[in-house]
Amino acid sequence: MEGLEVPSWIDLVAHALGVRIPPHVDHVLMAWVVMILLVVPCFIATRRLQRVPGPLQNILEFLVETLQGFLETIVGPRGGQYLPLIGSLTLFILGSNLLGLVPGFKSPTSNLNTTVACALVVFFSTHIIGIRRHGLFRYLRKFTGPTWWLAPIMIPIELIGHLARPISLSVRLFGNIFGEDAVLLILLYLVPLLIPLPVMLLAIFTSVVQTFVFVMLSMVYIAGAEEAEHGELVAA
Amino acid sequence: MQRRDLGPWRRIGALANLGVTMVAATAIGLAFGYQLDKWLNTSPWLMILFLLFGIAAGFINVFREASRGKEKEGD
Numbered sequence: 001m002e003g004l005e006v007p008s009w010i011d012l013v014a015h016a017l018g019v020r021i022p023p024h025v026d027h028v029l030m031a032w033v034v035m036i037l038l039v040v041p042c043f044i045a046t047r048r049l050q051r052v053p054g055p056l057q058n059i060l061e062f063l064v065e066t067l068q069g070f071l072e073t074i075v076g077p078r079g080g081q082y083l084p085l086i087g088s089l090t091l092f093i094l095g096s097n098l099l100g101l102v103p104g105f106k107s108p109t110s111n112l113n114t115t116v117a118c119a120l121v122v123f124f125s126t127h128i129i130g131i132r133r134h135g136l137f138r139y140l141r142k143f144t145g146p147t148w149w150l151a152p153i154m155i156p157i158e159l160i161g162h163l164a165r166p167i168s169l170s171v172r173l174f175g176n177i178f179g180e181d182a183v184l185l186i187l188l189y190l191v192p193l194l195i196p197l198p199v200m201l202l203a204i205f206t207s208v209v210q211t212f213v214f215v216m217l218s219m220v221y222i223a224g225a226e227e228a229e230h231g232e233l234v235a236a
Numbered sequence: 237m238q239r240r241d242l243g244p245w246r247r248i249g250a251l252a253n254l255g256v257t258m259v260a261a262t263a264i265g266l267a268f269g270y271q272l273d274k275w276l277n278t279s280p281w282l283m284i285l286f287l288l289f290g291i292a293a294g295f296i297n298v299f300r301e302a303s304r305g306k307e308k309e310g311d
Contacts, residue, residue: 156286160264161257161293167264168256213252220250 009104024111031108034095063087067215074219075226082222085125089118090215093173097207100181101200110178112170119170122218123162130225139225169217176210250301258294265290 010026045056053061067087071079093109100107108114130139145154180203187196269286273279 153289153292156289157293157296160261160268160286160290161297163264164257164261164293164297167260168253171260172253172256209252213248216248217250217253 008106012104024113026106027108027111027114030099030106031096031114033105034092034099034108037099038091038095063091070216071219074216075223078226079219079222082129082219085121086215086218089122089218090211093118093214094207094211097177097211098204100177101184101203101207107177107181109173110181112174115170115174116166118173118214119166122169122221123166126218126221126225129222133226142227165217165221169214173210173214176206180206254298254301257297261294261297262287262290265293 008026008030010021010029014021041056042060045060050057064083064087067090068080068083071082071086073079075082096107096109096114099105100110109118127139130142133139134142143155143158144151145158184196184199184203187199265286265288266283268290269283272282272286276282
């Protein structure tokens with residue numbers, strides 16, 4: 001894995017100073033870059049909210065309205081309250097994926113630790129939402145299956161199914177973004193001129209799709225925690 | 237805010253994850269059973285049992301996703 005890492009400006013600075021940076025530090029710094037890139041425009045846009053929005057406010061309003069529409073379609077009318085969680089995840093993951101395409105930068109999401117962190121946030125949020133919605137015992141009863149005599153089989157199956165969620169979420173995102181960066185790097189070594197361009201276009205596409213899949217699945221999991229019993233929705 | 241019809245988009249999200257979920261569930265079951273075997277000295281029975289649980293969990297995920305799609309089409 002070490003050999004396939006794209007060198008970034010952090011590596012160049014470290015090389016010039018003659019220091020060895022420990023592993024993962026560059027990805028953490030890149031995550032801070034993403035956070036700054038997200039927080040500063042959002043801060044500027046929300047200081048002076050206008051009735052007729054300017055370009056920046058327009059983009060952000062479009063994002064918020066789209067995500068709220070998704071949430072209300074999938075989770076139900078109560079879905080809007082999860083907008084802060086889902087919106088932050090969307091912007092952070094999308095920004096992280098796209099940052100890797102800028103020369104000299106890396107995707108924070110091409111490090112498994114970042115994606116595991118995001119997936120764990122979703123994992124714990126869904127269970128907390130479920131417990132807050134139904135109470136601890138009624139929520140735990142969802143794990144025992146339709147009838148009591150099926151419980152000894154259903155409980156381990158449901159537990160394994162729930163534990164598989166964060167693993168699949170994090171590994172899929174990490175694998176796609178890491179693979180995308182690796183393909184770009186290999187092509188760059190082989191033919192530096194023009195050939196990587198169509199692959200970069202493809203990489204933009206996969207970045208958006210992977211963000212979409214992650215967020216969509218998070219919403220589906222939240223909807224699953226909000227469901228009353230097996231199968232039927234509360235108010236949808 | 238009107239409720240829009242997501243149609244295929246929602247399913248793309250869920251289906252894109254099905255393959256990985258199946259593998260992850262099976263692997264978790266296997267690893268869990270393996271560790272329990274090492275702890276309780278019951279090799280290989282718990283490993284086989286939990287491997288079956290894991291496979292069942294993977295298939296239940298697929299089954300639920302498939303049947304959810306059918307409900308939507310019926311509306």
